[in-house]
Amino acid sequence: MAPQLPKRLQRLLNDALAETPPGRTIWVALSGGLDSSLLLTLAAQVCRDAGRSLRAIHINHGLQVAASAFESHCLALCDVLDVSLVTTNVVVDAQGEGVEGAARRARYQAFKQHIPSGDTLWLAQHQDDQAETLLLAALRGSGVRGLAGMPYRREWQGLTVLRPWLSVSKQALTEVANALSLHWCEDPTNRNVTFDRNRLRHQVLPVLQTRWPGAARALANSAQHAGEADQLLAAYAAEELAVLRLEEHCVDAALLNQRALPRQRLLVRTLCDQLGLPTPPQKRLESLLAQLNSAHDAQVKVVWPGAEARVWQRRLYLLPPLEPLPVWEVEWDGTPGLPTPLGMLKVSLVIPGCVTLRWRQGGEVIALAQRGRRDLKRLLQEQGVPPWERERLIVIMDGELCLGVLQPPAKVLWQADGVVIES
Secondary structure: OOOOOOHHHHHHHHHHHOOOOOOOOEEEEOOOOHHHHHHHHHHHHHHHHHOOOEEEEEEEOOOOOOHHHHHHHHHHHHHHHOOEEEEEEOOOOOOOOOHHHHHHHHHHHHHHHHOOOOOEEEOOOOHHHHHHHHHHHHHOOOOHHHHOOOOOEEEEOOEEEEOOOOOOOHHHHHHHHHHOOOOOOOOHHHHOOOOHHHHHHHHHHHHHHHHOOOHHHHHHHHHHHHHHHHHHHHHHHHHHHHHHEEEOOEEEHHHHHOOOHHHHHHHHHHHHHHHOOOOOOHHHHHHHHHOOOOOOOOOEEEEEOOEEEEEEOOEEEEEOOOOOOOOOEEEEOOOOOOEEOOEEOOOEEOOOOOEEEEEOOOOOEEEEOOOEEEEHHHHHHHHOOOHHHHOOOEEEEEOOEEEEEEEOOOEEEEEOOOOOEEO
8 A cells, every 4th residue: 555645745736736627637847856756756646546647757958977867767766656757858058047047948948849738747846945046036136026936836838837845845855755765866966066056055044944943934935925926016017018019029119118117127027928938137138128219220139048139110029039040942832731941831822833932032023913013122111021030031933933922831921913822
């Protein structure tokens, strides 16, 4: 018979279970350490009792020699628990940010790639992790959002991310793991105090706990209060963004610039959250806000890890990073489903033989019904297509004749007189 589950942990997991609609899967992010190994072990029992689907995902960052041992432990644990496991390797590029931040970004990209939209991901962070997060944020001079630490629930890229044990201390989890005779892997880097979080964990928090025994709990509570304040501010900001928004990724920069600076910061951060983009660091944000009133034809670009902002024609665009386009040209028979560097083409063209698809290069002319021959550059200006999008357009060429202009995967911007392009 399985050991009796601690009532509090069981209740917290059942509460978290209710956050996922029937028919969707619960995923546990399994590192192989104590916290995630315990989470998966208890989640397996809770999900089995509730008749819910459970899977685990292990991200191998490849940052240490012990990485293969961690993966082997995860495979063995999932085999014992009869839980399906997805393992994936990621490349951590720390250029421009710390190793911890880069690893987190790579990890979340892997979550997005492997976990279906609509499912729920459980993370094993606990009360002590939350206390460390608040202290790190305070030492970096963060505002309310940073001081809020890690949210219990977050909607991200179509996934529901939950941290069921944010109210549980590390000591309590360790006691339960030992009572269950659980096996886990000790991360050798956890003792490396050159990492900021480890230094707080091993050299700062123990001193605070000696003087104030409830320090971790109090700090986590403060983070919760800051989180509630942040949620309230975000709700107000969302109402205001509905007025400023021009397109999904775009707001009126002139109107935004009329707001007070604290309000501008809040609105930009909230829009980033709505779009699933990382919020800009303080210096990048200040640089962006200082350029909201740039000349009408200026092309402002501010970049930070995972996102970029552009200001053009009094509009502010917040976007995922745009990767450079490869050299590309291909023959096309007009049927949908052709792969392109920007996704699968979802339009069709009825024409005998084949035509050529390539990026817009400049100088193209198209003959439009009732408008005659028009320079594509002029049409793009009239249409208000941003400059960075113009180079990502596909032109359909029959020799020197331009038959149409596409914005992949399915948008037809123009088609020549007598040509029918269907999306």
